[in-house]
Amino acid sequence: MSDPAREERSHRDGVRAVAPLAIAVVGFGVSYGVLARAAGMGVLAPIVMSMTTFAGSAQFAAASILDVGGTVAAAITAAVLLNARYGPIGVSVAPWLTGSTLSRFLHAQLTVDESWAVAAEGDGRFNPQVLLGAGVTLYAAWVVGTVLGVAFGDVIGDPSTWGLDAAFPALFLALLVPQLRDRRAKEAAILGAGIALVLTPFTPAGVPIIAAAGACLLGLLDRPTARTDEGSAT
């Protein structure tokens, strides 16, 4: 049953939804390229990393560790911890990816925090078209930014001078608010934020976020039939 109040969203809506963020993503791509060169990663490796790993925080962490002379193992561990959240995120979008194996693989690779967040339609539903449109836009912005940073160096200065680091939490907040439809969602949000803040001083980056994902286990407190119309008495 389709909800008449909710218009079907398309690729274009995905592009439009992350467009305000694309400038910030280019800016951070540039600064990642600059940092990676300074860390001795050369020209090609940072660009290949943006094209394959496509995860800003993990790439920054890995480059920063190499920059200060950290070990390869430390750089890899930090980056993998930061990307661990894509395990549960992948499970959440999986039911809505109904295409071929290749299509599902590509959608999965374009699933990053921002594309995932704008594709969320509430109650656990995700729109694969919005995910794709947003993901391709962010991917292009990230790779172009990296190339610019590697090729031309520090042309824009520190992105935080322009307040670009505040753009990401603002977007996440704007996308969080419509998710808070019922009491359980609000509890999950408060618990998730609480877990993340409490763990931040004590754990490596990435752990607070993946631990916060555990707040969704609050869903086990609901009866499994609570979200369906026809309740079977099991």
Next chain:
Amino acid sequence: MSDAWIVVLVVGVVTIAIKALGPMLLGGKPLPERVTGVVALLAPALLAALVAVNTFGGDQELVLDARVPGVLAAAVAIKLKAPVLIVVVVAAVVTAGIRAVTG
């Protein structure tokens, strides 16, 4: 192989695998009902954590800096039902403005 390339290769392969795992194994099939209720709460839990960490997170510490008033201004814009573009721009402008003034 240089250190940089080892990192690029290993992190790339592991990240691609992590991202692919759910959609490859579970793609296109509805999750069990019990799991659906849990997964539905992933968006609020994780988005709230991302807001918190991106607003207050430092290098293994919590910090109060110009991002905080930026995100508060964004919250006001959201309350006033501003479009997402405006919300994001408000946060960046307020944060940049405070950094410019306080140096």
